[in-house]
Amino acid sequence: MGSWGKRGDVLVHEEMPFNAEPPASSLAGRALTDVDTFFLRNHGEIPQIDHEQWSLRVDGLVGSELVLSLADLRDFEQYDVVATVQCAGNRRTGLNELEPIVGETPWGSGATSTARWSGARLVDVLEAAGVAPEAAHVEFEGPDLALDASPPQPFGASIPIRKACCAEVLLAWEMNDEPLPPAHGGPVRVVVPGFIGARSVKWVRRVTARATPSENYFQAVAYRLLPDGADLATAPPELGQLGPVPVMADVLSPEDGAIVPAGPTEVSGYAFAGEARIASVEVSVDDGRSWLPVALAPQPSPWQWRQWTATVDLPAGENAILARAADTEGRTQPECVEEVWNAKGYANNARPRVRVTAKP
Numbered sequence: 001m002g003s004w005g006k007r008g009d010v011l012v013h014e015e016m017p018f019n020a021e022p023p024a025s026s027l028a029g030r031a032l033t034d035v036d037t038f039f040l041r042n043h044g045e046i047p048q049i050d051h052e053q054w055s056l057r058v059d060g061l062v063g064s065e066l067v068l069s070l071a072d073l074r075d076f077e078q079y080d081v082v083a084t085v086q087c088a089g090n091r092r093t094g095l096n097e098l099e100p101i102v103g104e105t106p107w108g109s110g111a112t113s114t115a116r117w118s119g120a121r122l123v124d125v126l127e128a129a130g131v132a133p134e135a136a137h138v139e140f141e142g143p144d145l146a147l148d149a150s151p152p153q154p155f156g157a158s159i160p161i162r163k164a165c166c167a168e169v170l171l172a173w174e175m176n177d178e179p180l181p182p183a184h185g186g187p188v189r190v191v192v193p194g195f196i197g198a199r200s201v202k203w204v205r206r207v208t209a210r211a212t213p214s215e216n217y218f219q220a221v222a223y224r225l226l227p228d229g230a231d232l233a234t235a236p237p238e239l240g241q242l243g244p245v246p247v248m249a250d251v252l253s254p255e256d257g258a259i260v261p262a263g264p265t266e267v268s269g270y271a272f273a274g275e276a277r278i279a280s281v282e283v284s285v286d287d288g289r290s291w292l293p294v295a296l297a298p299q300p301s302p303w304q305w306r307q308w309t310a311t312v313d314l315p316a317g318e319n320a321i322l323a324r325a326a327d328t329e330g331r332t333q334p335e336c337v338e339e340v341w342n343a344k345g346y347a348n349n350a351r352p353r354v355r356v357t358a359k360p
């Protein structure tokens with residue numbers, strides 16, 4: 001067992017702040033990710049919060065400010081949502097191969113995981129406070145001081161009011177039917193299904209209804225996809241703020257660099273389309289000349305990834321396994337990392353290309 005209850009084979013990128021991802025193959029074929037396998041992404045120290053001391057303040061453009069204890073929050077009706085959380089930095093290593101992104105965690109394919117979250121609906125709490133019609137965004141603030149923010153500040157984010165009022169957005173206190181572990185935001189975190197992981201603020205202590213997006217560094221400066229040549233520090237804050245995760249299929253097994261027997265080989269992976277749904281997933285072992293459909297697992301929750309498998313025939317020698325997904329809005333995966341490379345290395349949804357050696 002590694003730090004923070006994670007399995008021994010996780011790749012620890014940093015001890016402080018603690019950032020770790022499981023091997024991609026450990027995510028394969030499983031609708032839910034066990035807590036000991038679920039990736040961890042932190043910008044500051046993981047706080048240990050006494051459940052009796054924790055409270056949530058609901059303020060800003062509301063009719064009546066609320067201060068809720070954990071017991072008060074639990075008085076709201078409890079809902080379950082199975083949802084995938086994906087870090088915007090997932091698969092940054094693919095971008096690094098083109099041109100290294102300095103100063104950002106080199107996440108592989110494991111900065112994405114799925115759990116059953118349960119807690120109160122954010123919309124129910126907002127309704128209890130009476131949100132004013134001018135409210136256009138809902139901001140979340142955590143207690144952890146983010147060392148990579150400039151200036152250093154608690155981690156925070158916001159989402160548009162449209163999303164905040166959707167039934168799937170939770171203030172969650174359970175993960176896979178257990179109390180939410182401290183490292184994943186316990187006692188209570190926000191879960192914003194379909195949006196980049198950075199919006200799912202852990203250890204949330206304040207929810208603020210606002211007319212404008214959060215001014216927090218992680219909303220207004222970082223986690224933006226800027227057009228070429230724009231500068232993160234000076235570009236207007238509204239420009240390029242990330243929200244929904246773009247469509248992507250990724251290969252989880254075999255892993256890049258694997259050696260497998262030649263002949264029929266089982267390939268597995270997942271596909272996820274943020275706020276849209278997956279329409280198709282295909283794989284290719286001939287550099288994209290021909291594509292084979294995969295077997296897609298059912299999707300009981302619209303917010304969860306779809307696991308898939310395919311059997312491909314690998315001739316002896318060097319092979320590349322490619323995958324591509326399309327979503328129900330007609331969006332597809334960019335062919336190569338050249339099309340998606342960006343200075344901070346976010347949202348790499350280029351088609352995966354997994355190199356495997358097949359032994360006769």
Ligand SMILES: Nc1nc2c(c(=O)[nH]1)N[C@H]1C(S)=C(S)[C@@H](COP(=O)(O)O)O[C@H]1N2
Pocket residue numbers: 038039040041042043044085086087088141142143144155156183184185196197198199200201202203
């Ligand atoms: N308070 C707080 N919330 C946070 C973060 C953080 O550093 N502090 N990291 C965010 C990011 S960038 C991601 S991808 C997810 C990761 O959630 P996990 O650590 O439970 O996997 O939490 C988000 N919520």
Ligand SMILES: [Mo]
Pocket residue numbers: 041086087088089197198
């Ligand atoms: Mo993230």
